[in-house]
Amino acid sequence: MSAPLKVALLGCGVVGSSVARALVDNGDDLAARVGARLELIGIAVRRPDRPRPDVPVDPGLFTSDADTLVRSADVVIEVIGGIDPARELILTAMKHGASVVTANKALLAEDGPTLYAAAAEHGVDLYYEAAVAGAIPIVRPMRESLVGDDVHRVLGIVNGTTNFVLDKMDTTGAGFAETVEQAQALGYAEADPTADVEGFDAAAKAAILASLAFHTRVASDQVHREGITEVSAADVRAAREMDSVVKLLAICELLRDESGTPSGVSVRVHPAMIPRSHPLASVRDAYNAVFVEAAAAGELMFYGPGAGGDPTSSAVLGDVVAVARHRLAGGHGPVESAYADLPVVSMGDAATRYHISLAVADRPGVLAQVAGAFADNGVSIETVRQRVLEDGASRAELVVVTHRAPDAALRATVDALTGLETVDEVVSWMRVEGA
Amino acid sequence: MSAPLKVALLGCGVVGSSVARALVDNGDDLAARVGARLELIGIAVRRPDRPRPDVPVDPGLFTSDADTLVRSADVVIEVIGGIDPARELILTAMKHGASVVTANKALLAEDGPTLYAAAAEHGVDLYYEAAVAGAIPIVRPMRESLVGDDVHRVLGIVNGTTNFVLDKMDTTGAGFAETVEQAQALGYAEADPTADVEGFDAAAKAAILASLAFHTRVASDQVHREGITEVSAADVRAAREMDSVVKLLAICELLRDESGTPSGVSVRVHPAMIPRSHPLASVRDAYNAVFVEAAAAGELMFYGPGAGGDPTSSAVLGDVVAVARHRLAGGHGPVESAYADLPVVSMGDAATRYHISLAVADRPGVLAQVAGAFADNGVSIETVRQRVLEDGASRAELVVVTHRAPDAALRATVDALTGLETVDEVVSWMRVEGA
Structure with a gap:
């Protein structure tokens, strides 16, 4: 068994307290799986003096000085969430040689490349299984x-x-x-x-x-x-x-x-x-x-x-074991892979399908006019279902499902339908997926 | 980009030919994801002269000499299956410093520890995502x-x-x-x-x-x-x-x-x-x-x-990229973890539930006798459903679902039921899971 690895925990809410409990309660198993004990060296919280009876650790481990804490850790677990101060703390941790496990989807989605670049520069791991879909390995x-x-x-x-x-x-x-x-x-x-x-x-x-x-x-x-x-x-x-x-x-x-x-x-x-x-x-x-x-x-x-303290903690701890193993065995996990560098297209250019429900006049020629609005916008219709409304003799409901077309064309079709003299109302429209 | 990594493929059946095609067709993407090109240096097959129009590689790559091939590879992909000669080839490959990706469930389940020990001894990776449930990452x-x-x-x-x-x-x-x-x-x-x-x-x-x-x-x-x-x-x-x-x-x-x-x-x-x-x-x-x-x-x-050439190939190639990255970045993936070393219990000691269908006489006292057979064996009944059979006045069907009990006790109960004078036949029994 190697020397213990120093673990710093940032945040002690629902997820953080579950992680702290697991580090203490499953310490022997985690040590056997890592090849070294994971020693919790501190938990950064806003109010270190607040009693936390559900977190069975030495109360002296709680600190409000996250910045100092992350400088002496081998592995930093960030479960504070939000952009600041999480970003600065993660960057400081990496700069001082710590690998980072985070559940912070907002930060990754806003500024992932900065974090990836710091991880690469300092040769440490950045793992974030818990950021998407909680316990589900994705x-x-x-x-x-x-x-x-x-x-x-x-x-x-x-x-x-x-x-x-x-x-x-x-x-x-x-x-x-x-x-x-x-x-x-x-x-x-x-x-x-x-x-x-x-x-x-x-x-x-x-x-x-x-x-x-x-x-x-x-x-x-x-x-x-x-x-x-x-x-x-x-x-x-x-x-x-x-x-x-x-x-x-x-x-x-x-x-x-x-x-x-x-x-x-x-x-x-x-x-x-x-x-x-x-x-x-x-x-x-x-x-x-x-x-x-x-x-x-x-x-x-x-x-x-997809959420909850224990499920999210499961994902965090899987990552902690992974990055801890890398520290013992050398090497590191996957880095940012952005080589394809494809443009993100606008919603108008996305190919989708629509389900559109229309209230129309129940008389000959309506369907032709409606179908014309689709055709004019280059949208192909998959199915049309017509139903005479029970409450009125001369009103009907048309339900149209389209084939795939650019979202902009579908939006334009809905606008065109709204303006048709035979259409009382576009009752609803929604995209269709997974067919 | 680092120097190319030499990849040897053992086997060119449904999975092997899909792997070979992917290595050729997706070479640029794989290189970008690994950080080095994956160079296919040979494909070991029984009949190297057989035409393989669906495998778009230089026919000179096919060889019957798998043993020589594996000695000069960085990564060996084993998709021959079976115990021999797969085991010897994998051990030879590792001894000569190659990491191994295999889909060989039979070999892993028969002699996994030997393979793990060799991987640890030689500091190489042993990856086998494709051995269980095909393309599903498990x-x-x-x-x-x-x-x-x-x-x-x-x-x-x-x-x-x-x-x-x-x-x-x-x-x-x-x-x-x-x-x-x-x-x-x-x-x-x-x-x-x-x-x-x-x-x-x-x-x-x-x-x-x-x-x-x-x-x-x-x-x-x-x-x-x-x-x-x-x-x-x-x-x-x-x-x-x-x-x-x-x-x-x-x-x-x-x-x-x-x-x-x-x-x-x-x-x-x-x-x-x-x-x-x-x-x-x-x-x-x-x-x-x-x-x-x-x-x-x-x-x-x-x-x-869970099977098929392309899905299995997807799992194999994910492993190939992983072990190739380790060769470039240093370090290695997880090794065998057998520290818990728990005994495997016999089926008789496994806790299961049974669904049992009995043909019985339809008269008072039958249920008491049947229930007694369960009680005598320490098996608790969850539900009993009785139905008079349409074809006979005095025959009925009893369907019993039990609570969890040791499988041996449930087997003994079935034997006891078979011997009861009021039970014509144990029509069927099956275990119940997932409740």
Whole structure:
């Protein structure tokens, strides 16, 4: 057994306290797996004097001086979250020779290249399995298992709160506002749910997944983002009628030119209908799952709990063991791979499919006029279903599902439909994925 | 970019030719991801003169002299399969300083420790993602992602042929023999399907998974193995009546003593009923999936194609990139972790649940006698369902599902039931998992 490795923990919230407990309670097993003991040398918190009965460590380990702490560690675990002071602390840690394990999706998605560059400069590891989809191993499979393959597309349910809300809307028929309140009461949604329901959290994860999948730098502000606040009970019901379900998806797609050469990547977060037969449709409650399509591997799915102290701690500790082993055996893990350097295309250029529900006049010629609006914008229709509305003799509902077309063309089609004299209302439109 | 790394390929069947094609066709991408070109220096085959139009390499690369080839390689890819000559070639390769990537589940499950010891002695990598569940990243997640956690149980559908057969029996109601013939006609089963349908293939994978999950050496001959040849259409129908489905499962379980200390591992392959609501129940056709229960992570599932040239090649190439990076950066990947060294318990000591279907006399006192047989063997009953058989006035069917009990006690109960005067026949019994 080698000399102990010094581990510094930054943050002691739900995840941090679970990590601290595991380092203490499973110390013998972790030592056997690493080949050296992991010695917790300090926990940086804002209020070191606050009693923490659930963290069974010497109270003297708590400190408010994170900057000094990280300078003497071999491995720094950052679970504070947010941009500052996490960024400076991670950079200081690396500068002083520590490998870093972080769960900080926001920082990675905003400024990953700076962190990667520092890791390379100082010859240390930067690991972040916990940043995407909690306990589910997805960063390591993307960085390592699939690195010999070509990933075409990633479809991820990477935010537990929104999946919980959409799943409940599907099973109860209730609306968005009511369901969010229920999620808050049950602890599945924050008092201020903006980061989840507006898709910010999923967008950061999408940026990380796209960067890994396509060997290209993608920052969170390059991710097209639409949340679920506009998803109505009627949308969910419309999906149900299509034998589909509404999910908030993080979508990373490789685009190719006519010769088949990769020409760009589309990275976006938005609600979409997916068929109930798709493996992602059965992801219930607050679970997460990432569906990956690769040239050789085919279709893979990774499923599990996407959040919570213990699941996130599992991912953090797997990384801690990995970087600790590297310190003992020499070498290091994968570094940033951004060689493909593909452009991130705008949402208008992303190829998607639409489900559009229209209230129209029930008389001859309406369908021709509607179909004309699609054709004028170069959008091909896959199916049309017409239903006479029960409450009115001369009104009907048209449900159109399109083939894939640039999102801009589909938006323009919706605008054109709104202006048609025979169309009372574009009742709803939503993108369709996974078909 | 560093100097090229010399890659030797052993075997050029379905997997080998896919690997060779990828090394050629994706050479630029692989070089960018590794930091050096992967130069294919030879392909060892039995008949080097045979035309191979689907492998776009210089025909001069084919050789029958595998032994010489492996001595000059940096990375050796072994996709011959079987014990000999694969074992000697791998050992020779390592002795001469090559890292090895293999898909050879049989060899790893029979003699993994010898290979691990050689890798450690010579300071090279031994990687084998493709040995379990094809393209699905499961070896790396078990060796690395979950290494900071404690795995309780692994339930795997790790043989595509048997899953295809059982899925078809479920959807068509047909019997085993008929369905195997259909699977053979469609290319999902070999002309001699023994290795698959008798569970040998799954047992080798179970041994590998258990070794990784529990840091304990498990060889394939320590795995309790029952195939699917005895699974009847009636069994599948009985499962359906329980809202369950029959799957061939590779099960790896950690046993604990009364104080909670790990006391042994149960590793077994057998058909079992699982509820249709379990994530494994929706694994259709020849797909594979591995369901993992861990202390902190909770329940995870890894899903994808478990076989085939391209999917297996994807897993092989991920490993090739990993070991190639280690050669450039120094260091190496995880080594054997067998420190826990837990005993493998016999099947009789494994805790399982049974579904038992009995034909009995329909008269007072029968249930008391049947229940007595369970009680005498210390087996607790969860549910009993009684149904009068339509074809006879005085005969009934009893379906009993038990709580968990040692398999030996359940076997003894079945024997005792067979001897009861009121029991005409033990119509069927099957283990129940995943509840």
